[in-house]
Amino acid sequence: MKKILLLAAAAFFAFGGYAQTKVRNGLYYVVSFPNAAHHEAEITVTVPEIPENGPLRMRMSRSSPGRYATHEFGKNIYNVKAFDLSGKELDIKQVEGDVYEVAQHGTVVKISYTLFGNHTDGTYASIDASHAHLNMPAAFMWAVNKDIVSRQIKFEFNDLDKYGWKVATQLKHEGDNVYSAPDLQYMMDSPIELSNVKTNYWEVVNTNGKKQKVGIAVHSDDDQATIDNFAQMVKKLVLEEKAVFGEQPDYDYGTYTFLDDVHPTNFGDGMEHRNSTSIVDGSQKVAGNEKDLLGTYSHEYFHSWNVERIRPKSLEPFNFEHANMSNELWFAEGFTQYYGEMLLVRSGFNTVDDYTRTLGGLVNSVLAPPAPAKYPPTQMSRYAVFTDAGVAVDATNYTNIFTSYYVYGGATALALDLRLRSEFKITLDDYMRQVWLTYGKPGKPYTIPNLQEVLGKVTNPKFAASFFADYIYGVKKNNYEALLANAGFLLQKAAPGKAWLGRIPGKASNGGLLITGSTSSNSPAYKAGLDAGDTILQIDGKDVKDASSINDIIKDKKSGDKVSVSYKNRTGSHEGSIILEESPSVQVTTFEKTGKELTQQQKDFRSSWLSSKVK
Structure with missing residues (x-):
């Protein structure tokens, strides 16, 4: 054992000169998997x-691109050590939960540590004999020092042949098993899937004539034919999204990759990145679940414009040391939510009847x-710092104080699209395209007043000011009934x-129903x-x-009926009454389903809205 350890140490320290030669003043990571099974x-x-x-x-990060709440990634690294070039161990102190400090050092320091990962989603890391699914902030310690943080970074991945893995990532391939990022911001935005991925890439010619590759890299229990067939579906969706903006972004290194991991042990997630997206699904296979997967693909690909390039100023640059708060997520995530679902209809994967359920959900x-x-x-949007995959052990009152900015923004986008079409004879596509040309394409971060200004240009300043005052800064609601008609x-x-x-969250307890969460204030x-x-014992006897x-x-009761209620809590037993009401929930159906005949004007409006825009 001693001899083996000496050999391993010699190899470790010999690496120092190699790393310096390879990366000069940048950082060089070597990632190995001797204990992947655990x-x-x-x-x-x-x-x-x-x-x-x-x-x-x-330090380890406490936040991650595309996630807005705080995450304690430092909890999953251990055995942290530091060495100088000669192999001498240096004193390294853990000065905070996720921060380590080497006080005395030379011009080169090597840090080693063990990473544990067993949660396959878009935020964390997952390692086993089948793959290494690495979200960068969850996996890699980085140098905080201001004169180091902007340097180039390289990664070398070992044990690929041992496990039969290939590398799927948006990082630049430098040759062999070495990949690079120009700086920390890009590195943190570049997830990696090491596995026996099956791939399918195709060429897309951008509006400017530039040829780019788009493709899928899927780790699943499917055969290549299934992946190839699914790629054709994704290709159709990609072209429909390109049609919204009139062009694709110019992807770094000329490639965009959907990194997809599908297995029943996964936690469902989709996480956008600049030139790739991490999609994780808990299905058995891709086969038979293509349409469900396409919903995530559609949403995340739209992010390659909206969020990754049409970028809120509040998220630029992204801070990896704490939660990143933004007022603009109703637009960044909500408008993307709207398009992600609507484009499934335009591209022919969902029917108009399918879409009525989505419309009902947004309006509700x-x-x-x-x-x-x-x-x-x-x-x-600001609440995302608490709710975006954030974890709390204490009770919250989110039932009464929070509605997801995804659907809130999605409903706002729906109303704006329909109003632009009916009042100005333009579309939300026209607005998004102008936001892209003004802020996304030139790489200028935006603020909410900037979004209002662009809306004023495509409509008029008065309408834009009113819309933002009422529906973005205010709580007024659009007339969805008239708009959808x-x-x-x-x-x-x-x-x-x-x-x-009303919905009663509860469980059976002590002879009744124990209410376990907040009831809705309406x-x-x-x-x-x-x-x-409270424990409800009886209703209406x-x-x-x-x-x-x-x-x-x-x-069998009606709205307005009164029923008695018996319940108990820590103050004793109680008798009361409840006046029943009509549910505020709504539903959306097509005129045809209710026996109404569509006018030609309605047919044309629906076709203009929901038909394919690919020419």
């Missing part, structure tokens, strides 16, 4: 040309819950006249004083054992 990687990073007038500070998101009546999209869609109550008590249950911690019991009890 979800570990061994990582070394050589940091050359370190100024000697202060400590070297290395702003009309049914209590939060949108009180808080504007800007405030919901322009395209022959009927918006109506989901359960007119029927009794509704529900009859809330107005009757019921909330988390009938025992309540679970949530379905409530539905059975009130199914």
Whole structure:
């Protein structure tokens, strides 16, 4: 054992000169997987040309591109050590949970550590014998020092042949198993999938005549024929998205890659990056789940314009040391949500009838819950620092104070698109294209006033000022019923006249239903004083054992009926009453489904909106 360790140490220290030769003043990472079966990687990073007038500070990130809440990536690294070029171990101190400091050092320091990863999604790292799925902030320690942080970075991946892995990433391929990033910002935005990926790339000629490659790299239990067939579907979607903006971005190194990992043990996720996207799905295979996967592909690819290049100033540059708050996520994520779903109809993968469920969901998101009546999209955007895959062990009141900026923004985009079409004879595509040309293509970060200014240019300043005051900074709601009717869609109550008590989150306990979460402030249950911690025993004299019991009890009641309620909590037993109401939920159907005949004007409006734009 001692001899083996000496040989390993010799190889480790010999690497120092190699790294210096390869990267000059940049950082050089070597990633190995001797214990992949137990979800570990061994990582070394050589940091050359370190100024000697202060400590070297290395850290793990606490945030990740595309994620807006704080994440403690430092918890999954250990065995952290530091060495000089001669192999002498240096004193390294953990000065914060995710920050390490080498006070005494020469001009070159090598850091080594073990990374644990066993969570396959777009945010974390996952390692086993089948793959290494690496989101960069979750995997790689970096130098905080201001004269080091902007340097070039290279990665060398070992053990690829051992596991039969290939490298899929937007990092620049330097040759063999070495890849590079020009700086920390680009490196952190470049996820890596090491596995036996199956790929399919195709050429797309951009409007400027430049040829680029777009492709999929899929790690799944599918055969190549399935992947090739799926690639043809993705290709069709890519062209439909290009048609919105009139051109593709000029992708760095001429390639855009969908990195896709599909397996039942995965956690579903999609995470956009500048020239790639990380898509993780919990399906058994791609085969049979193509349409479900396309929804994520559609959303994430739209981000290669909106977010990655049409970039909020609040996220530029991205700070990896804490959560990144933005007022603009209603646009960055919400408008992308709208297009991601609508483009599935334009590209022929979803029918108009399929789309009615999406429309209903968007409209319900702003009309049914209590939060949108009180808080504007800007405030919901700021809440991302708590809600975007953030974890809390204490109870929250999100039921009453939060609505996702994805659907809030999506509903806002829907209304703006329909209003532009009906009031100005232009489309949201025209607006997005102008935002792209003004801010995205030249790489100028935008603010909300900038978005308002562009809307004023494609319509008029008065309309833009009113729209932003009412629907972006304010809580006014658009007339979705009238707007959707322009395209022959009927918006109506989901359960007119029927009794509704409100959603009761709970579980069976102590002979009744224990309410485990906040009741909605616009529900009859809330107005009757019921909330988390109460145990409902009876409603209308009938025992309540679970949530379905409530539905059975009130199914024959009408809006306005009053029922008795018996419940208990820490203050004792109580008797009360609940006045049932009509549910605020709505649904969208086509005129045809309700026996209404479409006018030619409605047919033309719907066709102009939802038909393919690929020429």
